[in-house]
Each structure stands twice: as C-alpha cells, then as structure tokens.
Amino acid sequence: VVSRENTGWELDSFFRWYEKCVLNKYPKKTGPLSAEAAAITLLSVSINRDGLVVIISPNEKTASALYSVCYGLCPDFSFFLPEQGSPRGGVPGFVSESQRYIEESLSALSTKSRFGLIFTTNKALCGLSAPPVRTNDEEINVYIKKKKKMVDVLSFLDRWGYHQTDRVVNPLYYAVRGGIIDVFLFHSRNPVRIEYFGDMVESIRLFNPYSQRTIKKLKQIAFLPRLLEKQTTSESLFSFVSSDSSINIYSVERCGGGDYQILFNKEDGDVSCLKSENISKGVVNNALSENTKTTCVVFSDKPGDFTLPSYFPEKHTVQQVFGSIENGFCLSVPGLIVFGSKDLSGSHFNINSRWMVDGGHSGVASEIIDISDLGWGEPLVHEDFGIGIYRGLEKTGGNECVKLKYADGGAVYVPVYSFNKLHRLVGVSPGSVKLSSLRLKSWSRKKGVIKKHAKRIAKELLKNHALRLGSRGFLYEKEGDFYRAVCESFPFQETGGQLSAMQDVMSDMGKRPPMDRLICGDVGFGKTEIAIRASIRAVESGRLVFVMAPTTVLANQHYISFTKRFFPLGVHVELLSRFRTKTEQKKIIASVSRGNVDVLIGTHRLISDDVHT
Template identity: 35%
Template sequence: HSFNTKGGELNKEIKIKIGREVVQKDIITILGDWGYVGTDHCVGSGTFAVRGGILDVFPPHLKDPIRIEFYDKRVESIRLFDVDSQLSISKREHFFIPKPVSLVGSGGNSTVLGLLKKAGNLLYITQEKKGENPPQDLEIYVETFRALSFKDNISTEVISEAVKKNKNVFTVNAENTDLVGLEKATHITVPFLKSFSIPLFSLSCLVYGPGRPSSRSQDKRLPINVSSKKILGLSEISWGDYLVHQDFGVGRYRGLQTILVGRKKEENIKIEYSNGGFVFVPVDRFSRVHKYIGYGSGGPKLSTLGTGGWEKQKLLTKKSTGVVVADLIKLYASRSKPRGFEYKPDAEILSAVKQNFPHKETPDQRQAISDVLRDLQSPKPMDRLLYGDVGFGKTEVALRAAVSVVSSGRCVFFLAPTTVLSDQHFITCKNRLNPLGVNVDLLSRFRTKKEQGLVLLGLKNKKIDVLVGTHRLLSDDVVTKNLGLLIVDEEHRFGVKNKEKIKSLKAGVDVLTLTATPIPRTLQQSLVGLKDTSKIETPPSTRLPIKTSVRLFDWPLILGAIRDELTRNGQIYFVNNDIKSLSFYQEKLVSSFPEHNIGVAHSKMSTAALEKNVIGFFNGGVDVLVCTSIVESGLDIPNANTIIINNAHRFGLSQLYQIRGRVGRGVRQAFCCLCIPKKHTLSPNAFERLKSIEHNTSLGSGYSVAMKDLEIRGSGNLFGLEQSGYVSRVGLTLYNKILADSVRESRSGS
C-alpha cells in the first residue's frame, strides 16, 4: 500500500439531490479515488455497483446502501435499499456521501516517516493538505481488515491480537460496551472506511460501525437457494446469458429496462425470445426465472412466444420422467430399511463438546447439527449431504455426530481423500475429543507399517472410537463390525475403485458426506430430493472475501506479492501442479528470499519429508510452501493468506475454488493470484472457468461455483442418454423440478 502525500482540497463530499444534474462517471471516479471498490453487486461497506443508469453505493457510515437512479444526467430517485432482497427501504430527496478519512503527510519537505518518528505516539489525522509542496510518496505496509460491527467471540480475538501486537491502539466510533480490553486505547470519532494496522509503527486502529446491526442483518445469510438455481441478484447474470422462464420458455438476457406501471416506475430484466418477442420481469420477482443449463456445452434453441410450443414441451418432459422415476423409487426404498439398533448418546459428553467449541455457532451450523442428531434418532440409517463453503464449520457438525455415535458404543470412520486432509482432521478430532475420553487414531501413510498394525489391533479390540484416515480405511484388513457412522469428506475426489468400496461400506451404517462444491450427480440428487441435505451458508463474522485476480505470469509481480505477505509475518502457498518443475520454483524463491524457509510438498515425496514440510508449514516454521494440488483440501492455517496458482487454466473450476479456499481462514484480508503463461491463448472453457473463479469471490460461493461448472461443462449423462434431449430443451433446473414433482406423485400414489 502506498500513502500518497499529493493531497489537495478535492472532493470532501458528494452531494446529490433529486432533479439536479450530475455526471454519473464523475461520481464513480471520485468513489474510486476514495478507496471504494467497484463490484457487480453492492454487498459490503465501501463498495459500489453500476448497472446502466443506476448507481448503488454503500458508504461506511450507513447500515444500508443507497441506490441513485439517473435519467441521462438528471437524478431521478434516491432510495435506501436492503442488500438481501434488493427492495427499497425508504426514499430520500437529497443525500451526501462524506469522504473517508485518509492518512496523508504534511509539513514542508520532511518525509512522512520522519514526521511520524518525531511525533512519537501521536497519530495525525488530516482531511486536506494546504500549500504547494512537491508530492512525496512513502511505501508503508498497511493491513486493512473489516470494521467491527458488534461484539462476539471472533471480534474479541481481533481486539486481543491488536492489543498484543501494537503499542498504540486507537478506536473509532466505539461505544462503552466495546471497550473491554481497550481501556488504554485512544478514542476518536471520524468516518474511517476500515480498521487497519501499521506494523512499522506498532499501530492499530479498530473501527466500529456507528450502531448495532438490526436483527434483520445480524445473522446475514448468503443468497443461495439449494432447491433451484433461481436468479437471486443481478450479479448472477450477464448480457446474452440463456435464461428459462417457467411460463414462457428459453430466452436470452438483454439487460435492464425501466417500465412505467400505473404511476410507478419499475426496473425489469428484459428477456428476448425467437422472432423478436420480449418478456419483462421485475427485478424483485425472479422466482420463476433461472439460468439455462443443458446437456453438453452447446446453446439451446430459443422459444417462440404465443405458439403453445413451450407448454407442449413441458408436458412431453413430464411424460418422459416416468422412465427415471421407477429407479428413484427403488433407491428410496433401499434407504428406508431400518438400522437395526438405536443410538443412546450421552447428553453430558455432547454438552461438553459443545462447550469446548472455540467459536460462536452460526444459525446454519445449529440447524445442521440439529438435522444430523435428529437423523441419528430415526429408525432408518442417516444418508445426509452437508455442504458449506471452505472454513464455514462443516467439521464441527461432523464432530457432534461422531460424539453422539461413540457415546452410544459404536465407532466412527472419518474418511478423507488425501494424506494432508486426513492429518488435519486427525489433529482437530484429537484436540477436541481426547480430553473427553474419546480415543482418536489415524490410519494413513503418515503412519509406519508397525504403527498401522497397532491401530488395526486397537480397532479390532474396540479400543479406538474415531478412526481418521485415507483410502487405507477401505482395505480388507480393516475391521468394520462395530462401525456406526461413516463420515466422508469430498467423496468425489476418490478414485472409481475406492468409490465402490465406500458404496459397500455405506450399507447399513449412518453416512454423513461433507463437501464445499457439490459435483453434478450429488447436485442432481439433492435438487430432486433424493438426498437429505443441510447447508451452511452463514460465514464466520470476521471472514473477508478473498481478493482474486487473473494475471500473466510475471516474476516481479509474484515476488512482490510474496514479499508483501512476508512483511506482515504471513505465509504463502505457491501451487504448481507439475512435480518436475517444482524444484525450479523452489530454487528461485530460495535465492529471492534467503532469510526465509521455503518448503516443498507433493505426492511423490517420502512420507517423512512430506510430513516434515506440511507440519512445518502448519506450525509456522515454513514460510512459503511450493506444492502441487495436494493441498487442495485440508490445510487450515489462518496465518497463510496469499496463494499463487501457476498455470491456473489447467485446473478445473471446483478444484480452483477448493485450492483458493486454503487462504482467508482468519481475520486478515487474503489474496489469490491466478497465473497463466504469457502468449498463451485460453480455450473458451478455460476462459469461463477463470472468469467465474475471479467473479465468485463472495463468501459462500461454493454452490454458485458448482452450478457454473455445470453451465460450462453441461449436465452430462446424469439420468441416461434418452433423457438428455429433454434436459437440453427445458434446461436442467426445470427438468429437475418436473422430475421431483413426478417422484412425489409416484410416492404418494404408491
């Protein structure tokens, strides 16, 4: 970050009034200069979004963003609106947006650093700089993080870290209830945009929102709907996208248009159909519109309005689903066979594991835990899919299920696709469950043959309660007689043979499947109601979206990003999925950063070397980990907040999403750089993948990424080739809806 001392008396505030003429581009330029971030959808403090003649702005001093509508240069309306529903809250005749306070230098030819050193413990806050002094630039590393809006466990962690690391702590807009642990801080009231710290000056400034959030926004959920890929915001669609309106058919999105309905103006999305027909849908009524996903990656034929063809197509699709329904009913029947025994969990141990959870449960976590515990009390075995973004707390739900099963006298297998991920789960389970008397062990290549033999003996003698491991758990010498619960993390990453083993292991036991990005078949099963599903959509309160950019590979850029992270005592992943060239990148980084420890991790390394480097990175001894996609799942290191992915065009979309999720696990701003070679021409699909991962940075984008993966690749042969034609004609979402209706009718009829 650079503090520029050019200053000037420019733009102390933006004043807007209905009826006055204002150049929209000028406002956007000023907002950019002030540090506001342009986004597709205005969802957070300090952001703005532009859609034609509409400008949304979210000033830091407001609880809700403001929407300004222009007709040419004239301001037509000013409204506060709700981020989630996009509906207006109240109207305004005029409005002003104050300039956020910035740090600038002042005082002759002295450098800012010199002034700060002379000033000692004082922080100078100035709104403007007078005089004609020559501009000066000073490079100072500044770390910004989210403003604290209400008290919770995680905010307390942020405060304690700031007090521990910095001699000089300032609070902005704090209330008396916020000041526990901050008695020695200096309290000021200014419109800062974000909290920040400057390690060089041992200085931290904690910014609080100007009030407490309303109950409406306190546990803000993300706009994800599992039952149908309905469009829930304008950020989800782009000009030219194929859309399906359930009443009118397949058309193309052609932007926004304001329409006069009675005396009221309404903003509508415009959908174009064959032969020049158009349908207009109000932006707040998207419930019957969804994005088109077909079989394969080709485009669909547009529907023609007013011919009855679309209704006929829906009826034909309904008839065709009868072929599939019989198989689905059989699957339902096989899942309904009784378990054969009853769980009687120990309430005291369940309460203890809840008490030692170091974070505040999110509403979705509470619901998922309730779903799982209810399943375990049901006569039939559980088969539940739990999906939530990386770091949203799926493992905690799995632990509660495990404790419930173990305290009833049965053992639990926790299956993970990689050694690294199984080791991470083992550490978590051991730390949380061992103090409660639950015996946890590991079966993977991080164990010697002798150690594996002892583990298997312990399992046979019922001395192991929770066994964490890789596909080694699926071997014939592993006793499964007392198995009660199988927890499978990211099942789609196992090979075909292992999946068959998992399938046979599932018979008659309770199954909990965890995933961040559901694969097409899993999505399909959840969309038509085949799988019981729980979802965790609420992010931890201090989690920030990962800043993601796609760049041409450039050593100065890479080294600069690494240097910035090392400056704030952070750690870095450098992902390169070609084992042969890893040593080249390691040597380059060792020569560039001789005072730092550069480690390597890939699947062909010896077990001892891999474990040493992974555990070293986990414990903070390794600063930069040069690795393959072996880290795709599992490593949970809050101090690692920069990831560089080389040859990003060679990764799948869900894989990129998982790898990026290794960073941004703590309270710090995280960065992801997706690198592609210079002079490389991207294929259309690779371009779409990179564009999607760069776009889907909001918290909880995993489901959106999975759906985008479906869009790019097509739905594939999910229910047989003979059904693919119907999927192509009506789109996957509507096909699923029709299929789910047929399944319900068939079950109620039988």
C-alpha cells in the first residue's frame, strides 16, 4: 500500500513540532548541520516567541547564507545586518542593497514590538550605532477607502529623506501626478502607487517600476521612519543588543566540511548533540532501517506537487510542509528525513532575493510607460488600426481616451481598458513615419503579409529548436565535493541575479539536451563566477572544458582566475593563445590529446584543426 498524505503542515505547525519532538531532546548545542537544517532549527526556537533573536556568525558570508534560507521560508521574520562599507549616502541618487539591509534591520531593532531573526556578525554590531527606540506615532498608515491627506504623506516623505522625481525607478524616490503618489519605500522591493479622490484613498497597489504593471493590490501600506545618521545614539549596536533583556543572542560557528554549529548558550560544551547528513540513497535507507518510526517530510509550495526519489520505499508515509528549501537533510538520531527541491524529481527551486524587483524588465522599450510620458504628435501603433499620431486625451462616452489621428483625417479614441493595444513606434526615424489610413485596408494587408513571414520563420525556429533538443549523449553528475569547495572559495556574497543564473545553468546541465543559454551582465557583475562553477561540475563529470574568450588579454585573465580557484583541487588548467610560444602550444595540445588537461582556456585558437581531444 502506497501512503501519501494529501494534507500538509503549515510552516508554523511544523516548527512547533520540530521544537517539541526534535530540539527538546537536544536543548544546548547542535551541529554540524547543513544550512537548511540550521535555518529550520533557528526558526523553530524563535518564530513562536516574542522579541528579537540576533544570530551572530563568524563572517558575513555565513550570516548571508543562513539568512537566505530563512528568508525563503519566512520573509517577514528574517533580517540581514551586513557590515557597513562605504559611508551611507556617499553616491547621490544611489541606494545600495547593503544600506537597505542595514536600515531594515535597524528599523526592526528600534520598534517596541520587536520580532524576527537578525543575521549579523560581531564586526557589523560593533561598527554601527544603536538606534533610538521609536513609537508607533512616528509611522504613517494609509488604508484604502479611508481619508489620509496627501500633504501629510508628502510631508512625511520629505522629512525622512525621500527625493521627488518625475518617475520612480529607484528606492527613496517619489513622484506626484495629480491625485497619484508613486513612492519607492526603502524597505520594499517594489514601489507603491496610491490613488486619491480628494482626501479619500481610492486604491493602493505595488507595481513594476519598468512596465508599470500591477504586482499586487493592497488594503493598506505602512510608511516607516528611516534611521538617519543624525538620529543614531552614541551607544554601539553591540552594547545595545547585549544589554537588552528582550533580545536573545545565539552564536553560529562553521564546522569542517562547511556545515554549521549553533550555540544557544555561551556555556555550551564541545559535544555536538544533533547532526545532519545530506540526502542520499544510503543515508535514507540506513535511517529507515535503524528507526522504523522515522518521520519523513517534503518541503513543497503546492499541495501534492512533488515526486519522491525512486529509491524511497513506497510503503512509508510522507507528509508535506508548505514551504521551499533547496537541499534536504537527515537527522538520524531523532528520526527525521527532510526532502528539498533538489532531492525531488522534476522539482525546481526558485531563488528568493530580498531586493529583486517583481515582474522583471521585459517589454520596457516598447510599452507605454505612462500617459505623462507621451508627447503631442508622437507616432503610436494601434494593433487594429495601424500608425497614428497622438493628439492628447479626450473624454468620450464617459471614459477618458487617448486620441489618435490618421492619414485620411479620421481619428480613433482608445479607452483606458484598451491601452494594452497601443505601442510606441520603434526603429523608424521621425521624418520617415507614414501614417495608416482608416479607409484603406493597407494595415490589414501588411499584417497578413507579416503573419505569413512570421509563420515561415517560426517553422524554421521550431526545426532548429527540435535539433537542439537532441540528447548530448551523456548526463553531468550532480554537484559534488569539488563544486562545493569552489563555491566556498568565492570571496564575495553572490547577488540575486548570480544565484538565479547559476540555478538555471545547473538545471540545464542536469538535462539531456545541450545547454543553449546566454548570460548577460555588466563588467564586474560576476559572469565569470558562473562559468567557473559550471566548469568544475563538468570536470567532476569527467569532461574536458573549453573556455573561449574573444581576446587574448581576456583569455589570460580567465586563465589566472580559473587557476587560482582550481589549483588547490588539483584541477589542471592550461592557456592556449599567442601568449604561449609555438613549442609550448604543441606541448599543451599533446597534453590535451592525452587527457591530461581538465580546463583549456584560449581564443579562437581552441577550434583550430590541430586541437584534438
């Protein structure tokens, strides 16, 4: 009989059970634990209690790693307090992610109704000043269908360091157009739009600053005071946290192998009580054979939407927890097996980054950003009627409409609910725009011809895509010890974009079709790190990696970067370019043919006829 529970646990119920049935047996110290096991342990001892818990890590990378897992599970309960770098406000108009993290954490510390987990380091606590404790009177709460004077909101924004602009794109800016306020709050990942009718708030919604599309409608929004430099106290944040009895402090240490150890009390001894293991067939089978009452849970957001590993016994009951973690773990002593996204067949783990704008940047160039952006006489394209000239707004049939004038003197009035049919005309110089006619059917004929061309191109693309989907003939192995060692040696904290790109690349490498992916990013944004991690996974799978660069100088830079990271692991990296003499090139090519090179970096010289693998 196959038993699979259709119902599941909410996160708070699971955390209560975890604390009662797992942690109560090991009250003093835990570890070594994986990042997911450590995060769940910290959330379980904290989430059902009042007050703040400060988690002090040995370095910022450790604090960030634990914060990322906790934020993915409980975003409203998790905060990150990084070490302060350059002075805040050093670059006009720019607000760094670090500054936003600091202000958000200090805001949580400064309120009387404190709650949540703050991940930080001793250096961060000693380098910042303590915030003054605030009262709720300093906040402004705006509710839908209730009165709140616009002047009060604008006065609040000016008082707390927000800057007025024409269009809101970055944090700490606001814009006003008639009865509409757009503001990008420092503690929000998306700007908010408040629409007024007199003093009455008609609507509140989060929106994408690039496409202007609504992300989520809200019933209320809270405007929190910022913590400016002049308002900090002379007391250090470390002293403030240590002396406040309502704040619990736990320490996290790193163990051998990159795992974590949690110390709930300073007097804890050196004996590790609770230990986690990574999920594997052997670990799971051993845990189930040693303890027949082992509890098995699956972290998945959607009810029943998961496929267990093929080696898992069908007769064993599995319960679902509505949440998402990347890697599962096993606690063999208390008898708990937790499956994460990477342990489930066909499951995809979504990276949750705190400040990544929802909705993406797609369609920015061709969409109408805002009516106020349109200029009189600007050419616009209507999907049904063609190219016309913008002639302002007019009220028709009780609706405010965009008026478009056409070649034969006709006009089209486009109501608000049909604005999605309007597009900017791109790729045509202003002097060569030819307006469409409403009498003739030239626009319809053009659309018909273009559709035929589009179908032909689509068929060719589908044919090429089908060829690309052919199997590469092998599968890359899962990320192993070398991959984890390379990740650990990265001296910086990965950005949200990096994590998302690496997740996509690793997913592609786990499939049979060849990878066909382009990674775009500005100079210094971390593209090379993605290539390094993809390369080491290929090397672990017994494959030879070619890294081709457009210039000799860039190839040499990559050679230095790859060698620095791979040499401690015994991975052989070579450079094939004009920086090598002909004799050296011959030796390298011979070494490649014998299978003695793991990663070969160079220019187009890599695809010369004399290079064989």
